[in-house]
Amino acid sequence: MQNQRNLIMAVVLTGILLLGWDVAMRWFYPQPAQKPKVEAAASAEPANGEKPKRTREGGLQNAGDIALEKKDLAQELAAGHRIAIDAPGLKGSINLKGALVDDVTLARHREGVDRNSAPVRLFSPAGTPAQHFAQIGWVGEGVAAPDANTMWQADGAKLTPQTPVTLRWTNASGQTYSIRYAIDGDYMITATQGVANTGPAPVVVRPFALVNRTDKTASLDTWNVHSGPIGAFDGSVNFDNNYSTVAEAEGGAIPFKGTANWIGFTDIYWLSALIPDANAKAEAAFRSLGQGVYRADLIYPSVSIAPGKALSQTVRLFAGGKENAVLEKYEAAGVTNFSLSIDWGWFRWFEKPIFWLLDSIFKKVGNFGVAIILLTLIVRGVMFPIAQRQFASMAAMRALQPKMKAIQERYKDDKQKQQQEIMELYKREKVNPLAGCLPIFLQIPVFFALYKVLVLTIEMRHQPFALWIKDLSAPDPLHVLNLFGLLPFDPPSFLGIGVLAILLGITMWLQFKLQPAAMDPAQQQVFAFMPWIMMFVMAPFAAGLLIYWITSNLLTIAQQKYLYSRHPQLKAQADKDQVDIDRAVTREKKATSTRKPKAR
Incomplete structure (x- = not known):
């Protein structure tokens, strides 16, 4: 029952997140009005006191203003002097x-x-x-x-x-x-x-x-x-x-x-x-x-x-x-x-070097999309030794699982004592339980810096990558729900899933599949949902940011396969844990079904 409640809660929170994200994106990044034809000069002005509609890049948005600007500008420039x-x-x-x-x-x-x-x-x-x-x-x-x-x-x-x-x-x-x-x-x-x-x-x-x-x-x-x-x-x-x-x-x-x-x-x-x-x-x-x-x-x-x-x-x-x-x-x-x-903000000391590196790579290769991919390779290469230590720490943590289970069983009625004994075990075995989080924490400033670079630097404006990606600072323009532009409607931002967002979800799912399974079945359900939640959340973001994340996921998958080959005992343990968890989930489902009251 607890797992079912967790599942229902996850679905509800996912819905709230998706709807809330759409509202937030429309608030912070309203879509620009479609460029009107000259004949639209008769469009009404905004009502008195109404704030002008603004978009990310700015410019006139009212159709009447745009037509009048064109007319007035031509007259002013034709006047001479x-x-x-x-x-x-x-x-x-x-x-x-x-x-x-x-x-x-x-x-x-x-x-x-x-x-x-x-x-x-x-x-x-x-x-x-x-x-x-x-x-x-x-x-x-x-x-x-x-x-x-x-x-x-x-x-x-x-x-x-x-x-x-x-x-x-x-x-x-x-x-x-x-x-x-x-x-x-x-x-x-x-x-x-x-x-x-x-x-x-x-x-x-x-x-x-x-x-x-x-x-x-x-x-x-x-x-x-x-x-x-x-x-x-x-x-x-x-x-x-x-x-x-x-x-x-x-x-x-x-x-x-x-x-x-x-x-x-x-x-x-x-x-x-x-x-x-x-x-x-x-x-x-x-x-x-x-x-x-x-x-x-x-x-x-x-x-x-x-x-x-x-x-x-x-x-x-x-x-x-x-x-x-x-x-x-x-x-x-x-x-x-x-x-x-x-407006670099408080973290310009980190954002400006990332921009300098990205711009330097661009000047060598001539394509900002390729530069983002190469930047990802550099970042992942720098963090590879840390990833190796992460896997070593994970192997050590797996080796400690029997001892940890024994402590949890021995002090199941005294949670404070249980935590103290587990911490003593970590100290005695020289294992850091947070070591596996370090690569993720180190990537956060890089991800945020690249986000700011894509959002505010004019150098990224209208920079193409390849195929349909004509502007890396804008969202993926092709949406699945309108058959990549063939159907005459634009889906709302939280449903505007493009090819890049789908690739992000798939690569994240593959990455999670290679990671050691969580011991708690409820956590497993969360991890199963996470790639697809992130697919919706990230769809409205700049295409360049998704390219960075997809590349990072692919490199992480390759890295995990390589490190598993170096630590076969960790892979074997992970497979065994997954089998045990699947059996536990099956037993709980059977127990839940037998506890249901019979229909009268």
Whole structure:
């Protein structure tokens, strides 16, 4: 009866786990809306006060917004008065009206898995549904300063790494404002803002720089990957704020004291950030402007410029993908902790080496799926000596079984004394009962590190493996229940079992079959269910993670067969234990059936 109750409880808990897992996955990782056609422009906007729907990668989700963005963007870019941006990392243009950097696409990253899909758009002009832009300017104190409607003059037609461009505007009282834009081969734009006073009297101006964006395009902010306002202040990266905390702050602003190293907004893969000069004394703050629009700004102290004098200062704008090597390069050049804009979390000391090893292997083999398999081989190879000790410990534990049974029988009415005697037996025989758990515990940080690498590193985004696996950072796209895409429906995530999930369940089942059987029949039932439970649980995870686990299972099976060949007595004992357990289960079933009351 006890075993039957355990079986029923296991089934109930399995059902709760599967349903709960589906709810959790839908909460943390909602599926992106299907890309609508242009004709969907009439789709209704979300109701007032409703939070915008967000997905893991971000971007507009409302069909009406997507259509309107396409229309508005075409009109804005067709209006002219723009300076083209043409660099290896960034493409787009600078708007001469307001000197706004408001048209930026990322040349190295595509919207979809298809290599012919459009490049990722990071910046869009003000007023468009996906508005996201940077502005460099001044606030004049008793003197005219340029604003968002000022039309600037440029000394060049295209901004490239070889050709900086300077914008100029002169007011009626003799002050000439200038912004010199320079760009590198990655994602950094350097803006040198200057004021030359040719007027008869001193003037006072206050420089500023800002990044403005809507939260409609924000990626999902989860417990393990931050999305939203971000910055480094006094050398420490701050992940404390999201869009809602800024909107709910007193006055709709969160100012920061101390030195601002950099400030901006992050999505899971993208970052827009302002970086002041190291000796600049700028006030930094996040601000809510209402209607889901936010601003990160640097406001400098007011400066007085005497007649015939000029002042200038430099601020850098990063607008691009969070590629670890690029961020580390900028960090080495003086941008404090810039690589930590990738939300590695508390265990970055372990995650970053795993990422470095995986990326290094990828650079040799050219395929991240193969790199994951080779990483698994390395991890299992390093832990092989530990596995050998594990099997030796298991052999010793098997040898102690008769003595342990004798102690359990002798002290069956005194559990405390029984445990003391068993511990003394372990100590006397120099056996560690936890030695068999060590390889599992050692794999946990590797597994978690690979999980984080797959979740948050842009290097893994849209990386193919082979056959139908086109994106290792996404779940297996082929589901058994819809006949691998032939039937026109998408099963819920907990039933979205793909080929990789099935292979995971089979390899785990084979691995458990080779392990010495648990002495308790109830534990055996749990182990019999576990592979198939894990098949459902792991199905929504990234394909790369399943490839790691399947490879690890196959290597464990091969390792177990090899070590059994080295310890034949352990295999023989395991077979004998399995026979004894099967007999015990059969006897208990017979005893249970004879105890059932007869029907009247």
